Amino acid sequence: MTTSATSPDPVVVVGAGIAGLSAAVSAAEQGAPVVLVDRAGPLEAGGNTRWTSAYLRLDDVYEPSKSFVDELVGFSGGRTPSWYVEALVERLPEAMEWIQGHGARFRRLPTYFINSNRPRLQPQGGGEALLAALRPAAEKLGVEFRYHTTAQHLVTGEDGRVTGVRVSDPDGEHVLPARAVIIASGGFEGDPAALGEALPGDVSTLIPIAPGVRFNKGEGIRMALAAGAKRGGQWDSFHAEPVDPRADNPEALVMVFPYGILVNKLGERFLDEGRGTVDETYESTARAVWAQPGGIAYFITDRRFELVGDRERGLLTGCKPVTTENVEDLAAALELPVARLRETVAAYNKSVVDGEFDWRRPDGKHTEGLTPPKSNWALPVDEAPLLAYPVACAIVFTFGGLETDAQARVVDEQGAPIPGLYAAGECTGIYHDKYPGGTSVLRGLVFGRVAGSAAATA
Known part of the structure; x- marks a missing residue:
């Protein structure tokens, strides 16, 4: 017409x-x-x-x-x-x-x-x-x-x-x-x-x-x-979501951050990754990443990530994880300070308390004596291979x-x-x-x- x-x-x-x-x-x-x-x-x-x-x-x-x-x-x-x-x-x-x-x-x-x-x-x-x-x-x-x-x-x-x-x-x-x-x-x-x-x-x-x-x-x-x-x-x-900055596919989401730790480019943790379910915390997590140096962080986990049955559903990135056999090699691959990342991972692992892990719901498996704490889904990161995904903040709409x-x-x-x-x-x-x-x-x-x-x- x-x-x-x-x-x-x-x-x-x-x-x-x-x-x-x-x-x-x-x-x-x-x-x-x-x-x-x-x-x-x-x-x-x-x-x-x-x-x-x-x-x-x-x-x-x-x-x-x-x-x-x-x-x-x-x-x-x-x-x-x-x-x-x-x-x-x-x-x-x-x-x-x-x-x-x-x-x-x-x-x-x-x-x-x-x-x-x-x-x-x-x-x-x-x-x-x-x-x-x-x-x-x-x-x-x-x-x-x-x-x-x-x-x-x-x-x-x-x-x-x-x-x-x-x-x-x-x-x-x-x-x-x-x-x-x-x-x-x-x-x-x-x-x-x-x-x-x-x-x-x-x-x-x-x-x-x-x-x-x-x-x-x-x-x-x-x-x-x-x-x-x-x-x-x-x-x-604005509405924020955590994404893999390496990926060129739309909505390259990384929605599995509770099942490991997030560190910034200084090799330091900066938030409680397990403070709530993914749908409740993904936006505040993305904003926290944006506030880090360079606006980037790294999700780090290990072989135990296989315990998360539906993990692939929470990973929409078209890129594979960075995979190494130990923390030192991972730090080198991610260009993070080796000594600081080693200290961060060791302190986290030492603080993890015993408990039953259940990826489907907040399980109360937490850390003690750690700042910031981790309130749920706290498993050690010490079983090779170690895996890492870069994470950045995506803007969806204002x-x-x-x-x-x-x-x-x-x-x-x-x-x-x-x-x-x-x-x-x-x-x-x-x-x-x-x-x-x-x-x-x-x-x-x-x-x-x-x-x-x-x-x-x-």
Whole structure:
């Protein structure tokens, strides 16, 4: 479909991830003409959704856990608005029914959290399967896709209403008139300069979790702020994951860190590797690694790692471990100070108390007299071969973004909706302190659909 001078102005959607496609399809289902723009090409578009496993924090297809609201609000220290989470829960069943009607299917599949405490549901085929369900639906409904097109600035009328968006494409810059604009273009994790201004650390050591990160440069957020939008979320934080910096495959996760020790480039331990299950501690572990010299650490274990039955499920890196017969050779291979690593490993081994090891759950097998301690899964590291994986901090998405209301309308500093402007997905800021896993794709789906329906009737 191509809009003409006599056609009504379209809903313009910025971004082709789960939030953007949900918005585009939903608006088109209401009979509105829709134009979707994305800076990527057709083979790369999809944002972070295209690359994620898309775990959903659900007990069943239509049901979150009874503690869902309390957990999401609690993870933020009470700063995530409870009304937002309650609205998400209320609209969840209808949204899940809708996406299944477009062909998506969900199953409870094993996750890379091999000793998880929390439920996870997953679309068969991951995030790309959700996009693959919605793209043909959008095309059938006449949504016009404009790839290699970057939204730059919002156009507003004298009354402050958003009436279009200025974009740049291979033919130059021009304005797309719009009855409403929906921003669904992710965070600013793909803009090193913006990250450097916002985050309190060396952003040069952060590793993009997947290729989709580089397309999320934050223009959608910035152009809304320029139009008077209110900031939401924690701007100096981001969703972090521990990855193998050697690997070139997306989401090269190292989620087995409780089953050995983590040392920095000084050869020293710096946290309790066994303080909780992987799903509870992976993000804080990644952040702790980022805070180390050079933003790197090394997961070290030994032959006893074979006792962890599902260990391969927690290793998504395409690289093999560094393997040696003794600590001295391992230190040399990792370019760590030999004497200090030897002391660290010896002190750890000496502190391990007897007990029954159970990799599936917190087993209480701990250390005594060691700083920092290890609270669970403490096995000595002294049985050849010794194994090591480098670990770095990956950035998935930024926490800071736009504030919206229950209708996905972007609000100003006084909390009033900006007419004609909507937003959904990772460009909206709700997270603080700790990411509640399995919620980003979920909220993009739910509120993308809300935004599309509302914008179509704006």
